[in-house]
Amino acid sequence: MKTPLRCLIIEDSEDDALLVARYLREGGFDLVLERVDSPEAMRHALLRHPWDIVISDYKLPRFSGAAALEELKASGLDLPFIIVSGTIGEENAVGAMRAGARDYIMKDSLERLAHAVRRELHDAEERLRRRQAEAALKDERSLFSDLTRTIPDHIYFKDLNSRFVRINEAMARLFGLQHPDEAVGKTDFDFFSEEHARLAYESEQRVMSTGSPIVDLEEKETWPDGRITWVSTTKVPQRDSNGTVIGLIGISRNITQRKRADARLQLLSTALSSAANAIVITNRDGVIEWVNASYSTLTGYTAEEAIGHNPRELVKSGKHGEAFYKICGRPFWPAAYGRAR
Numbered sequence: 001m002k003t004p005l006r007c008l009i010i011e012d013s014e015d016d017a018l019l020v021a022r023y024l025r026e027g028g029f030d031l032v033l034e035r036v037d038s039p040e041a042m043r044h045a046l047l048r049h050p051w052d053i054v055i056s057d058y059k060l061p062r063f064s065g066a067a068a069l070e071e072l073k074a075s076g077l078d079l080p081f082i083i084v085s086g087t088i089g090e091e092n093a094v095g096a097m098r099a100g101a102r103d104y105i106m107k108d109s110l111e112r113l114a115h116a117v118r119r120e121l122h123d124a125e126e127r128l129r130r131r132q133a134e135a136a137l138k139d140e141r142s143l144f145s146d147l148t149r150t151i152p153d154h155i156y157f158k159d160l161n162s163r164f165v166r167i168n169e170a171m172a173r174l175f176g177l178q179h180p181d182e183a184v185g186k187t188d189f190d191f192f193s194e195e196h197a198r199l200a201y202e203s204e205q206r207v208m209s210t211g212s213p214i215v216d217l218e219e220k221e222t223w224p225d226g227r228i229t230w231v232s233t234t235k236v237p238q239r240d241s242n243g244t245v246i247g248l249i250g251i252s253r254n255i256t257q258r259k260r261a262d263a264r265l266q267l268l269s270t271a272l273s274s275a276a277n278a279i280v281i282t283n284r285d286g287v288i289e290w291v292n293a294s295y296s297t298l299t300g301y302t303a304e305e306a307i308g309h310n311p312r313e314l315v316k317s318g319k320h321g322e323a324f325y326k327i328c329g330r331p332f333w334p335a336a337y338g339r340a341r
Contacts (some may be wrong), residue, residue, distance in 0.1 A: 002030040005117070008045055010056035010068045012037040019110065020055060020084060027114020038062050039071055046075050052124075053117060058085035058092065058104075069099055078127060080120035084113065154231070154252040156183075157238065162204045163187050165247060193222040207235050208245050218255070230259040286310050 058065035148168035188197035278295035
């Protein structure tokens with residue numbers, strides 16, 4: 001099967017253009033060819049159609065190979081440019097190659113034209129792949145940069161000695177730095193107290209030596225000014241393309257407010273549980289969700305028995321008339337007060 005080839009040829013001689021076309025077809029190309037011989041015609045052709053390659057004579061009455069090469073560069077298109085000439089001369093050929101021509105072929109050696117075109121098409125495809133890979137990498141870096149710049153979590157990279165290689169802006173603000181680069185080369189010992197820095201260093205060294213990550217570890221951070229903060233931290237080994245551990249990646253989320261709220265809830269729960277009075281907590285429908293120990297002592301119902309019921313189903317004091325209980329609803333257990341013993 002022949003290889004499709006869209007070729008723009010800069011040539012004033014129609015016979016020479018037909019000769020070039022013959023060698024390309026004989027070389028295995030299914031050819032679409034257009035011949036132009038002026039700067040204006042070349043510019044219009046580049047705009048009208050997509051091309052795979054440009055082949056140009058070096059000397060034309062109204063144009064030149066050097067000028068055609070400049071037109072191609074000005075267009076921004078990355079197309080292989082091959083000079084085919086009978087009078088270019090070695091000095092001009094070297095100059096053209098330095099200017100960006102991919103090859104030059106003498107008109108009496110056109111048998112090697114097809115091979116040169118195939119080589120240049122392959123190289124052009126490789127250049128396209130590299131550009132696409134570089135563009136994808138640039139997009140990934142931009143996305144990563146946007147993520148690390150805007151996310152409130154603290155993101156950091158460390159080397160094998162637990163020195164900071166990179167931190168995000170949220171962590172720079174945490175450390176009181178003007179720019180994340182100020183942390184490069186420093187360690188936790190430069191920012192935290194010895195207590196936390198030592199524990200963090202030891203955990204990071206374990207992660208890097210064993211290759212086993214730490215996920216959602218609650219860390220107590222102690223600061224030189226006496227402050228205490230809490231974070232939920234994930235630390236994973238960073239590896240190179242060969243799988244060798246070259247450092248560590250960490251993400252920490254501040255959970256100080258949550259820890260304080262949990263402590264307050266625990267204190268409140270302790271106070272309610274130990275209160276001498278019976279305390280009942282219900283939902284908005286009046287269904288019991290929690291009772292303290294005194295409730296069980298006073299009513300005889302365990303927490304398991306009470307939770308899920310309405311208080312009126314469990315308690316009948318006998319101090320009201322039957323009309324009161326009819327309004328409140330039929331008692332679940334008709335005890336004088338509390339559960340019958």
